[in-house]
Amino acid sequence: MIQMPDRKLILEDGQEYAGRSFGAVRECILELVFNTSMTGYQEILSDPSYTDQAVVMTYPLAGNYGMSDDDYETDVPSIGALIVRDCSDHPSHFRSTAALGEAMARFGIPGISGIDTRKLTRSIRDRGSRKVMITDIGTPRSKGLALLARTQLPRDAVARVSCPAIQTVLPTTAASHAVSQNGPFRSGSSAGDARFHVVLIDCGVKRSIVSALTARGCLVTKVPWNTSARTILSLQPDGVLVSNGPGDPADASATVRAVRELLGQVPVFGICLGHQIISLAYGASTYKLPFGHRGGNHPVRDLQTGRIGITSQNHSYAVDRGSLSGTPLMVTHLNILDGTVEGVSCERDLAFGVQYHPESAPGPEDSLHLFDCFLHLMEGARHA
Numbered sequence: 134m135i136q137m138p139d140r141k142l143i144l145e146d147g148q149e150y151a152g153r154s155f156g157a158v159r160e161c162i163l164e165l166v167f168n169t170s171m172t173g174y175q176e177i178l179s180d181p182s183y184t185d186q187a188v189v190m191t192y193p194l195a196g197n198y199g200m201s202d203d204d205y206e207t208d209v210p211s212i213g214a215l216i217v218r219d220c221s222d223h224p225s226h227f228r229s230t231a232a233l234g235e236a237m238a239r240f241g242i243p244g245i246s247g248i249d250t251r252k253l254t255r256s257i258r259d260r261g262s263r264k265v266m267i268t269d270i271g272t273p274r275s276k277g278l279a280l281l282a283r284t285q286l287p288r289d290a291v292a293r294v295s296c297p298a299i300q301t302v303l304p305t306t307a308a309s310h311a312v313s314q315n316g317p318f319r320s321g322s323s324a325g326d327a328r329f330h331v332v333l334i335d336c337g338v339k340r341s342i343v344s345a346l347t348a349r350g351c352l353v354t355k356v357p358w359n360t361s362a363r364t365i366l367s368l369q370p371d372g373v374l375v376s377n378g379p380g381d382p383a384d385a386s387a388t389v390r391a392v393r394e395l396l397g398q399v400p401v402f403g404i405c406l407g408h409q410i411i412s413l414a415y416g417a418s419t420y421k422l423p424f425g426h427r428g429g430n431h432p433v434r435d436l437q438t439g440r441i442g443i444t445s446q447n448h449s450y451a452v453d454r455g456s457l458s459g460t461p462l463m464v465t466h467l468n469i470l471d472g473t474v475e476g477v478s479c480e481r482d483l484a485f486g487v488q489y490h491p492e493s494a495p496g497p498e499d500s501l502h503l504f505d506c507f508l509h510l511m512e513g514a515r516h517a
């Protein structure tokens with residue numbers, strides 16, 4: 134039986150796309166972006182970096198292997214919406230515990246299928262990311278355009294997805310040990326089996342990043358995005374990781390300020406938004422890309438080794454390479470496709486950042502070694 138369109142997209146330039154609803158049914162205005170990954174829709178759906186964004190999946194089928202309770206990147210996904218060509222209501226996978234649409238409805242995430250995603254993606258590629266309205270099929274275009282024109286997208290996404298209070302996550306190798314919630318980590322304490330204590334500034338961190346650290350024997354203390362450098366240092370970390378997250382890095386001014394004060398005191402590692410925040414802390418600047426980088430197939434060259442890695446990416450902003458002159462930062466990685474900065478480091482301060490997602494969820498595992506590089510820096514600092 135042919136289903137008639139019941140929902141549509143209205144873009145701020147007047148384009149309309151009719152489709153069918155799945156997931157939650159609600160009207161919303163979001164930023165329109167696309168992702169070229171062929172798999173990993175659950176990790177994309179639950180990545181906090183997609184807060185307030187309507188994500189177009191270029192791969193034509195989503196939902197075919199369902200949703201697994203173990204694969205969510207956050208407890209409560211904050212993505213704006215999912216736009217697909219076809220959505221499967223009957224997943225086939227032994228780990229599946231829910232259909233994609235069922236899970237999206239539970240979290241209040243709207244979806245729309247039956248869209249010509251090839252045409253829509255080309256539009257984003259050629260004209261850039263824009264505001265989009267997901268609405269009922271009967272909404273007049275004039276009404277939608279008026280709402281789009283007077284709606285400003287929110288700029289507090291990091292504050293909304295960061296953890297509300299300090300949290301401690303045990304290393305996998307010491308999971309049987311209890312951790313005191315009343316004081317800082319100390320060598321020889323109840324978590325004495327931990328190799329290192331990492332304070333993670335949570336700007337919207339993915340679970341896989343935390344797991345990459347705990348699997349390497351690290352005790353991880355997550356702190357809110359606006360935690361001061363003084364509070365972070367009082368926790369006596371061996372290193373600080375600045376996480377991924379949504380939106381413009383300039384909106385996370387409190388994080389930039391804290392990182393600026395931490396540089397040179399402890400090793401610092403930044404991932405995606407964290408990489409941009411480290412660059413801002415050193416005095417560089419960032420800018421918004423026309424349509425960003427989102428997908429699991431972005432080639433990046435390591436300028437130190439010459440090797441090319443295939444990376445998983447999800448970001449709208451990039452570090453301005455010209456603004457790095459006059460800072461102690463060195464460019465370490467470049468995007469092969471457009472030459473944008475993909476990595477920076479400061480050997481003096483034991484600080485580095487990468488624009489992509491080395492935890493590889495979803496995506497290739499070419500970059501997992503960067504977590505070991507972070508551990509190596511912490512080891513060196515400990516014996517300095």
